[in-house]
Amino acid sequence: MTLIHPAALVAEGAVLGAGVEIGPWCHIGPNVVLEDGVKLMSHVVIDGHTRLGTGTILYPFASVGLPPQDLKYRGEPTRCEIGAGTQVREHCTIHRGTATGAGITRVGEKCLLMAVVHVAHDCTLGNGVIAANNVVMGGHVTIEDGAVIGGSAALHQFVRIGRGAMVGGVSGVEADVIPFGMVMGNRARLSGLNIVGLRRRGLDPAAIRGLRAAFRLLFRHDGLFAARVAETRMRYGADPIVAEILSFIEAPSKRGLIRRDSRAVETEDAA
Template identity: 60%
Template structure:
């Protein structure tokens, strides 16, 4: 649980434009030259530092912060969008840095763009319409994503990565810098390259988050079963069933559920048959 600061006075700079109808919580700070639309809801202790534009049916979660020249809740870059009443939601304590653009959803999609709690979206990144970002997600500078992208909790997307529309990024996955991601990334997976290819597990996250060595060892065995070093003779479906019958770890089951779920894009696979997962362990 995060400590919640007691809200102080709300301060709106005289150069800021706050439309009638906007809902402003306690302890909100709206800095110079910001613009807040009539359907915006700003929860307690939010800070708009300066030159921030918030529009549409947008809710800014408590204690979130917005740096100069970012825009949140603007109309989507979708030619099918005809002004429908769609929305955008930003979770509590999330930080949105300079020149980030986060667009609201579309009527032909989910209708909402959602960014979870405790996230960090670094400068010049773009979160497109109908995207869903989980909690504690970090998006590094210049990342771009198409519409309808789904990014799981704790994922890390490194600088200048480009994510194709409808791609799913699993829980705690790592996307390397300047990667072009056109297919789904399994939970705890690590991908690099253009086009992105699976190179191993996100070992750093696993170790930093208290996953014990024996469980990491079993996860590695499960991955080597799915993607054997020599490429294997059995088809992927058979290897998948072997993992299903052999491993009972919750994180392995999470990966299996992700693979089993409907997908518009398929899965990112290793760069070559026989990618050696062990090469990345402990990196």
């Protein structure tokens, strides 16, 4: 049964699934789709071509799908999507995409965006991402599955955060973070591997030791970085997580790569 509080405003054209609950003082635009079981607690604003997945919960004063903070935006019908089971806490803002970018802002399934998180235009968040209080993302940021972003961290435009990575609180991240890497500081430096995250994913001690050996070769040995990448692939490339890290390093990047004791490795150096 769909429940709409009398004080809520739901525009004609909005599509509401079964069991949707819309609390007082919510405002739903005409191009919004709320799938089954979505719950908007109160004072939530959803506009634009926006879709919320099954069982998503939005807490008071969250806003989703509003125009991007981009002076080039001219009202194009860009989109915003949030996956099933995601929680969006108080005062979060998630803006729709831009015509000059991907055209869509995506948040995956079963994510947790804590209070006052900002997801800018054209960002892509994978499944199971956790962003703690006051995290801010510039436009076009990519965060892969299972990454954790500590409170008050700031992610520069176009930065990529790899799968299972950990960004420490109050970190300024201006370049890419490898899968399962851990960065911290202002500006952020690569401090090691996210061992806690790896253990939570069921990696046994032997696998973690092998990953640590690959990490040391990549980031703590001397010599050209490109040569170390090649040697790591030769010695440890059969490990699927090592292979994932190497693929991430070699993928196109607009921000370069964070590595230990260095601000960034230029994309050409990592190729």
